Amino acid sequence: MTQDKTKLTAFTLKLSDDDRQTMKLVCAVDSAFKYQYQMFDAAVYWAIENKEKLVAIANPKDGDNRSYYVSDTADQIKVLEEQWNCNTTRALYTAVVTYLKFREAGLRVDDKMASKAS
Numbered sequence: 001m002t003q004d005k006t007k008l009t010a011f012t013l014k015l016s017d018d019d020r021q022t023m024k025l026v027c028a029v030d031s032a033f034k035y036q037y038q039m040f041d042a043a044v045y046w047a048i049e050n051k052e053k054l055v056a057i058a059n060p061k062d063g064d065n066r067s068y069y070v071s072d073t074a075d076q077i078k079v080l081e082e083q084w085n086c087n088t089t090r091a092l093y094t095a096v097v098t099y100l101k102f103r104e105a106g107l108r109v110d111d112k113m114a115s116k117a118s
Helices: 017-029 036-049 077-084 088-117
Strands: 009-014 065-070
Touching: 009 088, 017 036, 017 088, 036 065, 036 077, 036 088, 077 088
Parallel strands: none
Antiparallel strands: 009 065
């Protein structure tokens, strides 16, 4: 399956250094993510599946604005906006950060299980 990279949509977000580091780690260990935008798309899909359990969180005031891209989920972010009654930036930020926390917790569990096995 090849993605048409010309259909990427840019969003500006402030992610903490820790969140950016976690994002790099998740992308490095998950072979499904060849490109960073694929992780952002996965985060949006995951947030849509879990939207009833999540609430919008504010992005940090400090930090640098950086551009991040999504491919096929730009329109679906609107579902999260409506559910959480927030703007696009907050919906995407919430989706990405909560997904990263979810994945980070899974990586820690896998790491603990591997250390017990050895």
